[in-house]
Amino acid sequence: MAVVSVLTLSSSGEAQARPVTLEAVSQDSAPGNLTDLRREAERSSQALAEATKALEQRQATLAKADSELKKKLDQFRTATAELSKVRKPLADLVQSLYQTPQGGDMAPFLSGASDTSSLRALSDMTYLVSGRDEILADVGRLYQEQQRLAAEAQDLRATKLLVEAQLNLEIDTLRKRSAAVVKSLSQALVKLGVRVNQGGRSGAACDPTRVGSAAQYPNGLLPKSVLCPLQQPGRELRADAAIAFVAMNEAYRKRFGKPMCVTDSYRSLAQQQSIFYRRPGFAAVPGRSNHGLGLAVDLCGGVDVFRSLQFNWVEANGKQFGWIHPDWAYHSPFEPWHWEYDPELGSLL
Template identity: 35%
Template structure:
């Protein structure tokens, strides 16, 4: 901060005695030289003070930078104490500098022994000298008003507007005193700043070492993962250079991790450099792996498009075979139904047990209605019929009765003596018959032949025992539908990055 006005004005003697002779000037020559030197000394002191103030400003600025560098690390007690000490030193320095500034610029300088009387005496001596050389001079008290002032401000001294060299010397002392005060607080600030800087470096080094150790382990783990991915990708990319770049970046990270493990742990700069190298290498590997993923997944997309097209062709041909096989199966069922219009008779082939007491292994639960069971071939055929019924109506076949145990047959005979079969003779007892609701029975009577189901002639209208709800499975010789073997499809590629 500039508190001394510049440039300084070089002013001649405060009183112009234009009419004095050479003798008068000789009498006062030494006085003028003394005053000149005193003023020059004051100016040098002012310049030195300004340089000192500049040094303090620079020191405070650097100290504030040190304080800022310590932020975030102040959880360490020693570092926090050093930071607080430096902050206090900065505040004290600013206050001391302000005080010194005020002392050097605002306080008036009083020179000992210079009074109004001494100034009058100086005028008298000047007038006497003029009279002795007999030169007329028009000197009045007003012409020497500045010389009579016992109190002079600092700016007047530095501008050369004071005549008394003692006044200038007093100003010099005051400026030097201010400089010494600022020198002291500057030294305090620099000392505290050095202390905090050292503490900060120590704490930062400890933290950097901890970070370095963690970063090394993370880097090594990353290289293991990336190496596996690069190997899994192989050459399955659309741009081969992405593999080369990834391999190079992986090697670079490994090398950085190795160097970091061998770093001089007491050297803060080396530790910091190792951390920066690890970060750079990690970032580089991440970027190249991302490019590798893009290249690899583009390859996957292209290959899968080709494979899917080939698979679609295979599946289309397969579906044609399935439909042809299903048509043959339905034709066989219809033939069996044509040969068994009267319904099922006897024990089904392969069924274990007796009527009403069929083994559980010979019965299958219906998928669309798990409360009912049938002989397995009958169950499979009814499920196929149900799929067609659901496609046509949006509803499942509604069953009221299916496999009937012997005890259930006895109960049914008791409840329906005129329509129920003799216990042990009902096709319900073999799991070969169902009773349905009207809509389901009507549809199955019309469409069931394709699935091996028939509405027996005796149960039709005009039959010996009309039962519109009763239908029986008669195509055990046909059995369930067996679709052709599926073709071997090409397996679609999966991104190595998705695993």
């Protein structure tokens, strides 16, 4: 019964498989499109991760059903073999009783005598014959059940191959789509002056699909692979924050005629410690700063002056790019220059 329900599950799961189409990826590199591309890249990366997980789950479910079925089939094979072993001597015995009319226990019965011993012999023989018939019927039933289970196991293996093929095709399509979006995004960033390593390894830099893996690294110890350079030389942030910052920087440039001024961005643990000891009170405790997560910038060029035109512009417009002035920075400590990227805000926009 368990096997049947698993099979029903897997075939209904099959019907639920979403069709995936490879839509055209826009090659436009306008700053507004940069945000769209980043979101699209995040979405396709997420879809790819989900499809991969679905495949793994489906494979695990089918493998479990397959192993249960195999176990059951083995039990039936053993039972059939045991019964066959009993059937043979029993059949031989019954056969031999029929074939010895002139002697043994059967003689009185066959010669017409009706004493106790011949009656018992008759009863024994009837019992043996009916026993033999029962065993033959049991063997037949077991054999049929064994055949049915073998067919079921074969169906299950065919279903497994089909489901795997379908999901692998879906994953392949999603992977291609994700790669195409990341390529478009990299090209758009290069056009905006961000030095993205396009050659070499696939998805080398500014790949928002790597953001998920950034969470596993401790504060201040992010590897180069999850960081992305800004247009401002020497500055870098976590890929999603960097791409959102580039988009905000382009909007700022349109408004003020020059790019944003960045004093500080991602800080390694060593840099955090250095600043903390040189200027106590001006930097967060090492290992606790959002700079160490590649999600914060310190700005200059007017934004660092509370209520300046530039400060007010970033405060009003940053949100649409996922950049905010955190509550604490308004008063404790008062840091008008400090801005943070909120991944939740950035991905909801």
